[in-house]
Amino acid sequence: MDTIQSDNYPIYFDNSIDELVNFVNKGGYSRFFILTDENTGIHCLPLLKSKIGSEEGYDLIEITAGEESKDIDFCIGVWKMLIDFGADRKSLLINLGGGVISDLGGFAASTFKRGIDFVHVPTTLLSQVDASVGGKTGIDIDSIKNIIGTFTQPKAVFIHYDFLKTLPARQILSGLAEMLKHGLIQDAAYWAELKTSDLKNPSAELVHRSVQIKNKITIEDPHEKGIRKALNFGHTIGHAVETNSLINDADPLSHGEAIAIGMICESYLAHKKTGLSLDELNEIVKVLSDLYPRYTIQESSFDTLLAHMLKDKKNQGGKINCTLLTHIGQCNIDNICTEAELCESLLYYINL
């Protein structure tokens, strides 16, 4: 499949791990570091190591898998390991893992000694179609997602489709929510194709198509002043539900599971406010409800959810801001929603 050209960096799809080795060898780096977690350490790192050959010239930094590792404390841990390993400004950080690894590793690298080079090797569907593309880095503080971060582009992204074969079904579903979002906000034909595909195992071609859509939007508006906000569809409510679940649930929602709930609620708001037809709303709800398990939201949690929404980065002047669909494949950004409207949309989900 074609290499996609992003904002001064390539996104490789074919022979990606060979391309990575090639990139490292030609890059003139003093040394390199591989940031990984215990999952990718088992399932993905061996392939990298076998291609790299020599064990000299690099060090491993392994963190605990899971969203909790995106906290500033883990970031400080990564910085200290880079210091201890003697990383200099000509060092390279390879982020091998899911969105936590690419967001955290990107932030750590973009601020270490005022910025060293980094590349992403995304190993989950979610990070292949979303986190690894577009130059956002981020960490959490007090469970507020991505509250601290930078806009810094990686030097390259290496997408190795076969890594997806090591993933549990729930992780595939998590990434799938972002793919469905890409169709809903930008490309009705892609949405139609997704609907009729085997979504338990999205093909390499579908992954490539999602990256194309995300890349096109982020190139147009790298700093999220306008059209990039389209990518926030489902995320105003979805992020709040996700944060709340992360704090309270023994087995928290995945990102995609939460965004699927957010997309249902925000599609309901779109039907009320921006002209999404009832048929379209019902179609979206059906596709998402068939794929994602029901999740119980208590009415007593609405205040907490609204408080989380109020902390969303897209807000201005204390108003909650949503991206809403006008049709399947089209959207409007910057729709202020009242607390009453947001609660109504949560009730809509509860009563489905």
Next chain:
Amino acid sequence: MDTIQSDNYPIYFDNSIDELVNFVNKGGYSRFFILTDENTGIHCLPLLKSKIGSEEGYDLIEITAGEESKDIDFCIGVWKMLIDFGADRKSLLINLGGGVISDLGGFAASTFKRGIDFVHVPTTLLSQVDASVGGKTGIDIDSIKNIIGTFTQPKAVFIHYDFLKTLPARQILSGLAEMLKHGLIQDAAYWAELKTSDLKNPSAELVHRSVQIKNKITIEDPHEKGIRKALNFGHTIGHAVETNSLINDADPLSHGEAIAIGMICESYLAHKKTGLSLDELNEIVKVLSDLYPRYTIQESSFDTLLAHMLKDKKNQGGKINCTLLTHIGQCNIDNICTEAELCESLLYYINL
């Protein structure tokens, strides 16, 4: 005095506080925040408050004065206060203080919600002629200075010369070291003028001239790939001495006191390695020794000092890198110095 134009932002010298109020009023910000410490809170904040008038529309964030406050823990404190105060992406951070405030505040702002606007109101001589210009932000980890940071330009700098009148003599001397450095690396005529000036009270014109020199260099090379390294003259050894003093001394060296030591040692190395004449070396040593108190460096601390130098950001591949003078007013960057040479230069200082 003329406003100096930097990399897309102005540096004001005349009526600076009025210009600041004007900037805030016209900027379209949702709110603003003033980062200050207990010293500037007493000596400088009242003027700002009186010019701003209304106490609505902004919040104060006060930190403890001193280099210890540049630690990541204080940065997390600033981020959390911005969160608690409801700062959004259209907020402005005003850094009112010395280099600690501008470095820390600049870093906190450049990473909060992936970057909000900030301006500097430098209140010390050191921050007026050095830290506030050039777009470096930074914080310390484990006393390693500026190990984490970004290159992010402020939206404006407001230099109010009269703030210097509130400073103790030792703080004036701290900033003066950077002014002397500007002459030594770039402008022999400026050095000659400084030598014959009242250096206990540098004039506004001399401050303006130093800012011009620093600004010219940083515009040419914002990301320190080449000529900007000239500004590191005195800092390879000086930073190590400063860090060591900060860790061990009850009354640690100021930045300028440490850099003055570093400039003496590195001028000695320049005489040995890059052609600085003995007369020039003696002249530099005389000027600096007349201004700055003697400091006792133990030979037993050399290993520790070398270890600090090895952590310097400018190094590559584990070699220690110095900027050295060729003449007064001219320098060469990227001179690798051996541990033996560095120790010899420290002995030279000890035996003066």
